[in-house]
Amino acid sequence: MKKTVRRAAVLYALVAVFLAGVILLTAQFIIKGSSWANNKANRHIYSSGVVTNAGTIYDTNGRVLAESKNGKRVFADSAAIRKAVLHAVGDTSGVISTGTHNLYRSNLSGFNLFNGIYNLKKTGTGNSITLNLDSGACRAAYEALGKYNGTVVVCNYKTGALLVSVSKPSYDVNDVPDDLRTNEKYDGVFLDKACSGIYTPGSIMKIVTAVCAIENIPDIYSRTFECEGEYETGDGVVVCNGTHGKVSFQQAMNQSCNCAFAEISIELGAAKLRATAESLGFNKQLYAKEVPLVKSRFNPSASSKTELGWAGIGQSTTYVNPIHFLAIMNAIANGGTGYAPDRIKQMGAITEFMGRMPETLVRMNPDTAAQLKQLLRSNVTDKYGESKFPNLVMCGKTGTAELDDAPSHSVFAGFSSRDDLPLCVVVIAENAGWGSGVAANTANSVLQYFLDNN
Amino acid sequence: MAEAKKENRFRQSTVLFLISVFQVICAAEVILSQKEINYNLVIIFCGYIALEWLYMLFGVIITGSDYFELEAIAFFLSGIGLTVCATIGADYALKQAVAIGLGLITYLVMLLVIKNLRVAMALRYPAAIGSILLLCANLVLAKVTNGTLNWMDVGSFSVQPSEFVKVAFVLVGAVSLDKLLSNANLARYIAFSAVCIGALFIMRDFGTALIFFFTFILIAYLRSGDIRTIVLICTVALMGAMLIIYFKPYVANRFAAYRHVWEYMDTTGYQQTRVLIYSSSGGLFGLGLGEGKLRDVFAASTDLVFGVICEEMGIITGVAVAASFAFIVVYAIRAAKGAKSSFYVIASVAAAGMLLFQLMLNIFGITDLLPLTGVTLPFVSRGGSSLICSWGLLAYIRAAGAPFKLPSPDVDMSRAAKRGGGAA
Numbered sequence: 001m002k003k004t005v006r007r008a009a010v011l012y013a014l015v016a017v018f019l020a021g022v023i024l025l026t027a028q029f030i031i032k033g034s035s036w037a038n039n040k041a042n043r044h045i046y047s048s049g050v051v052t053n054a055g056t057i058y059d060t061n062g063r064v065l066a067e068s069k070n071g072k073r074v075f076a077d078s079a080a081i082r083k084a085v086l087h088a089v090g091d092t093s094g095v096i097s098t099g100t101h102n103l104y105r106s107n108l109s110g111f112n113l114f115n116g117i118y119n120l121k122k123t124g125t126g127n128s129i130t131l132n133l134d135s136g137a138c139r140a141a142y143e144a145l146g147k148y149n150g151t152v153v154v155c156n157y158k159t160g161a162l163l164v165s166v167s168k169p170s171y172d173v174n175d176v177p178d179d180l181r182t183n184e185k186y187d188g189v190f191l192d193k194a195c196s197g198i199y200t201p202g203s204i205m206k207i208v209t210a211v212c213a214i215e216n217i218p219d220i221y222s223r224t225f226e227c228e229g230e231y232e233t234g235d236g237v238v239v240c241n242g243t244h245g246k247v248s249f250q251q252a253m254n255q256s257c258n259c260a261f262a263e264i265s266i267e268l269g270a271a272k273l274r275a276t277a278e279s280l281g282f283n284k285q286l287y288a289k290e291v292p293l294v295k296s297r298f299n300p301s302a303s304s305k306t307e308l309g310w311a312g313i314g315q316s317t318t319y320v321n322p323i324h325f326l327a328i329m330n331a332i333a334n335g336g337t338g339y340a341p342d343r344i345k346q347m348g349a350i351t352e353f354m355g356r357m358p359e360t361l362v363r364m365n366p367d368t369a370a371q372l373k374q375l376l377r378s379n380v381t382d383k384y385g386e387s388k389f390p391n392l393v394m395c396g397k398t399g400t401a402e403l404d405d406a407p408s409h410s411v412f413a414g415f416s417s418r419d420d421l422p423l424c425v426v427v428i429a430e431n432a433g434w435g436s437g438v439a440a441n442t443a444n445s446v447l448q449y450f451l452d453n454n
Numbered sequence: 455m456a457e458a459k460k461e462n463r464f465r466q467s468t469v470l471f472l473i474s475v476f477q478v479i480c481a482a483e484v485i486l487s488q489k490e491i492n493y494n495l496v497i498i499f500c501g502y503i504a505l506e507w508l509y510m511l512f513g514v515i516i517t518g519s520d521y522f523e524l525e526a527i528a529f530f531l532s533g534i535g536l537t538v539c540a541t542i543g544a545d546y547a548l549k550q551a552v553a554i555g556l557g558l559i560t561y562l563v564m565l566l567v568i569k570n571l572r573v574a575m576a577l578r579y580p581a582a583i584g585s586i587l588l589l590c591a592n593l594v595l596a597k598v599t600n601g602t603l604n605w606m607d608v609g610s611f612s613v614q615p616s617e618f619v620k621v622a623f624v625l626v627g628a629v630s631l632d633k634l635l636s637n638a639n640l641a642r643y644i645a646f647s648a649v650c651i652g653a654l655f656i657m658r659d660f661g662t663a664l665i666f667f668f669t670f671i672l673i674a675y676l677r678s679g680d681i682r683t684i685v686l687i688c689t690v691a692l693m694g695a696m697l698i699i700y701f702k703p704y705v706a707n708r709f710a711a712y713r714h715v716w717e718y719m720d721t722t723g724y725q726q727t728r729v730l731i732y733s734s735s736g737g738l739f740g741l742g743l744g745e746g747k748l749r750d751v752f753a754a755s756t757d758l759v760f761g762v763i764c765e766e767m768g769i770i771t772g773v774a775v776a777a778s779f780a781f782i783v784v785y786a787i788r789a790a791k792g793a794k795s796s797f798y799v800i801a802s803v804a805a806a807g808m809l810l811f812q813l814m815l816n817i818f819g820i821t822d823l824l825p826l827t828g829v830t831l832p833f834v835s836r837g838g839s840s841l842i843c844s845w846g847l848l849a850y851i852r853a854a855g856a857p858f859k860l861p862s863p864d865v866d867m868s869r870a871a872k873r874g875g876g877a878a
Binding site: 003004005007008009010011012014015017018019021022024025028029032033034036037039041042043044111112113114115116117118121 | 672675676677679719720727728730731732733734735736737738739740741742745747750769773776779780783784786787790791793796799800802803806807810811813814817818821823
């Protein structure tokens with residue numbers, strides 16, 4: 001009898017196992033509760049996988065881009081704006097995975113461990129998010145691209161605020177085309193090319209090569225290069241866009257001389273070029289705050305001089321991500337500190353009076369940044385012409401990304417050096433030909449919009 | 455002495471008072487959230503709360519003692535079950551209230567019966583034979599529900615015979631192994647257990663089979679104290695289980711989603727993932743009664759009721775439900791110390807272990823910490839068989855005695871303090 005009573009204590013072991021289970025369960029709720037509650041199967045927030053109840057998304061001027069009304073998601077009034085901001089705002093099904101609807105869904109639902117989604121349930125809306133995006137400027141950028149697909153991104157280099165993020169092709173969420181998934185003109189429509197796209201950069205890559213040259217060749221400014229229309233590397237030929245004759249480093253940049261930059265690339269060698277590129281964020285998984293960026297790739301050939309030459313001028317196996325390149329431009333414009341382009345202005349109570357802290361994505365030696373700024377400025381004054389960018393005091397570099405079996409991409413990366421317009425811009429217009437054409441004009445149009453509306 | 459008693463009674467009524475306040479709030483939330491006031495629900499809730507107070511009042515008058523912790527816990531848990539049923543509909547609430555009443559009657563009858571050890575002894579053969587007959591009838595008459603065949607239609611009611619067998623199983627085990635620990639007795643008990651567990655296996659009610667197996671092991675340990683034998687039995691059982699899985703792969707397939715529920719979230723992991731999604735949606739305090747979405751999922755008010763509680767009444771209430779069972783077990787262990795016979799010790803500990811084990815299979819099963827076996831949450835899940843069984847098992851624990859011999863504070867405590875022994 002007494003023994004039996006003593007043995008009863010074995011149940012304490014069961015209670016201990018039980019308590020351990022309860023603690024484990026609680027820990028799981030704390031760690032995974034947010035992702036569980038924000039699962040698409042949660043019918044408090046979603047209906048058949050489509051967001052119905054969530055917080056309002058505003059643009060930087062307080063314009064509503066998406067909100068929940070009576071258990072339905074309602075978007076901006078203007079069809080043009082809906083198309084222009086589609087990728088940044090995201091669709092209600094979360095197919096555009098980097099869209100705000102999907103990426104920030106736990107913030108939009110207002111979930112917290114303490115209250116769950118009680119506020120969402122009570123009010124029908126969760127927490128609102130204010131984007132840095134200026135929807136009017138996005139619309140201007142979208143329209144400036146004209147018939148071409150591609151992407152336009154603009155960032156305030158002093159604050160890191162991402163003001164424009166447009167990706168084409170796009171569609172109107174209120175009038176979804178029937179052939180969205182079948183018609184090839186919508187290829188890539190669910191991809192936000194700004195953060196999830198990578199492109200052959202063409203000559204804007206000469207900016208990276210120039211960084212390497214400034215930091216590794218002390219007498220680079222006193223060198224001259226001979227351009228006869230093509231450059232013999234020893235194991236092949238790099239073709240130039242013209243015959244520039246005898247050019248200095250700055251003239252080579254202004255003329256975008258492939259011969260000079262291929263020669264510089266080969267002199268620097270694959271290892272140094274790669275080291276510079278990687279110090280600027282190439283070959284790394286980067287995040288613009290919470291937004292994941294597709295890796296920019298730079299793997300110059302160590303065996304073929306010709307391939308190395310092409311890589312140094314942005315061809316061959318070189319690819320860049322538009323937002324990443326925008327952060328590089330931020331670094332040049334901002335004295336070496338390139339803030340991560342941040343889509344979000346306000347999210348949650350803390351940011352309402354603290355603001356979002358800028359985060360440095362790309363770092364550069366301040367002297368190098370100053371020299372590059374001067375080089376990019378001379379591109380406009382000595383080559384493209386101020387008239388192409390009236391009143392902007394523009395700095396920049398065009399690029400023409402040659403493709404194997406399609407017309408070249410028109411690319412532009414630059415910034416205004418006006419103190420009252422601290423904006424960087426990267427434009428990629430697919431298959432639109434010369435960089436000094438569509439891309440440069442689009443960059444100008446968008447920055448003019450900001451000049452007019454400030 | 456009279457004064458001390460008064461103080462005790464006050465303590466118990468405080469507990470019941472707090473429980474009643476909780477229930478009034480729940481009832482008000484359910485009733486006021488509907489468009490019109492449903493007077494049937496008002497009557498059911500008032501009746502239920504009145505039942506609690508009357509029970510305690512008569513209990514104090516008749517027994518002269520004042521230990522009602524167990525009943526208070528059971529009323530608390532049953533009340534939550536009743537509330538969940540009320541949010542589904544008044545007819546569900548009525549059925550549940552009747553079931554709670556039947557459970558309480560079962561509890562009282564059981565207390566009377568097992569109070570007398572001789573009667574309990576005499577009952578073991580009828581209980582064992584009745585259980586086997588019931589399970590056999592079940593096998594023949596059962597209808598397949600949700601992959602298991604442990605439901606039987608009696609008139610307009612669905613009955614789950616295995617629930618009643620649980621109560622008998624504890625009785626048979628505790629009595630058989632109490633005094634007459636002969637080899638023949640032991641062999642008969644093992645055979646009885648094997649038949650029960652085997653029948654449940656054939657019905658594919660693996661969860662209940664596991665509960666029976668656990669209880670069997672527990673009783674065997676209490677009686678023999680031999681860890682080696684227990685390890686041996688478990689090893690044999692494990693090998694048996696592996697053989698079954700080898701020859702009948704569908705058994706393993708039923709648990710294929712275990713620890714992978716998110717990969718099977720629209721098939722075999724459907725219930726578990728919904729429980730996780732909606733439980734976390736509720737936060738600490740819940741979304742409000744009737745406001746949840748888990749209630750639309752199959753078996754929400756039975757197997758998944760813990761998830762419904764977490765979503766609508768908050769994780770705090772969920773934790774309170776879980777803690778209640780831990781309390782019952784601690785009560786049983788301490789009550790065993792004052793028991794008159796080892797029958798009461800074994801019965802009390804086995805019943806408490808059975809309840810806690812079933813609770814663990816339930817709440818850890820639906821949250822994917824354990825494989826989902828589809829057992830009910832004792833006292834809380836909708837359904838009469840489960841409720842009656844839960845109350846029946848509670849009688850074994852109550853019969854063992856009171857665990858907390860509260861010393862009369864004015865006399866004993868001060869004396870103890872003078873001796874320097876403190877309150878230990």
